[in-house]
Amino acid sequence: MRVIPALDLRDGKTVRLRQGNYEDQINYEVEPHAVIEAFVEAGAELIHVVDLDSARDGRRRHATLIAELAA
Secondary structure (H helix, E strand, C coil): CCCCCEEEEECCEEEEEECCEEEEEEECCCCHHHHHHHHHHCCCCCCEEEEHHHHHHCCCCCHHHHHHHHC
């Protein structure tokens, strides 16, 4: 089995939606770059990044941030 960690982005911040509900959001005080760094340090080879804003409205809001995270 391969575990692939995920990072959810909304308004440029690290979040988690409860059961996919945009009205029930958990906010984390950790910057997305720090989350990616921690995943990599833990040995992650792949990371699933979810742009929740784009998923909801179809506009690519975090393209620049995701490119930075991928680098």
